[in-house]
Amino acid sequence: DAGVIQSPRHEVTEMGQEVTLRCKPISGHNSLFWYRQTMMRGLELLIYFNNNVPIDDSGMPEDRFSAKMPNASFSTLKIQPSEPRDSAVYFCASRELNTEAFFGQGTRLTVV
C-alpha cells in the first residue's frame, strides 16, 4: 500500500477563495482523521470519521470548514471562504481498530 495519500502537497490561494484538500486513506482502515498543524496551536484534531460517518467535529474551527467522506477510500476537507489565518499544514491520518494512526505527508496551505 502507498500509505495515506494527500493532495495537493502545497496550495497557495487568495483570501475568499474556496480550498479543497483531499485524502485517500490506507485500504482497510476504518477510521480517518483530519488534523491541522500550526506553530501557535500545535497539532489540532479537526474531525474524525469511523466507517465513513463523522463522529466528532468539535475541533472544526468555524462553519467555513466542512469535511466529507463519501466512501471508504476518499475524504475531503473544504474551506469556504478561506482566510489568511487558515494557513497551516493539514494532515490526514487513518487507522484500523486499536492500531497506530498512519499519517499522510500533509498539505501546506497558504492563504494570501
Add this chain to the structure above:
Amino acid sequence: GEDVEQSLFLSVREGDSSVINCTYTDSSSTYLYWYKQEPGAGLQLLTYIFSNMDMKQDQRLTVLLNKKDKHLSLRIADTQTGDSAIYFCAEGLGSGGYNKLIFGAGTRLAVHP
C-alpha cells in the same frame, strides 16, 4: 477534558540521553503513543504503550508511564543528530483507544555536537 501537554523545546549534546515528558488528563486512555516528525514530513509512530504497563523498552527508546500521575516520558539513549525532530505524545481515547487520538503540541529536540 481531553488535553495533552508537553514542553516545547529540548536541547541535548550528541551521545547524551534525551528525556521528553508529557502529561495527559483523560484517565480512560488505553494506549499512549510517541510519534516523530521530521522536517517537511508527516508523523511516524515511534512506539506506544498500553495503559496497564509501566515501562516499555525498544532498542534506544524507553517509555515510562505513571498512570497515577498521568505522566508519560520517552527516553532516547545515545542521542544522535538524526534524532533531531519534533516528538509528539498522543493518547488514544474511546473503547480500546479506537475513537480518537489527541496529540500534544510536540517537543522540538535539537541535538548538537
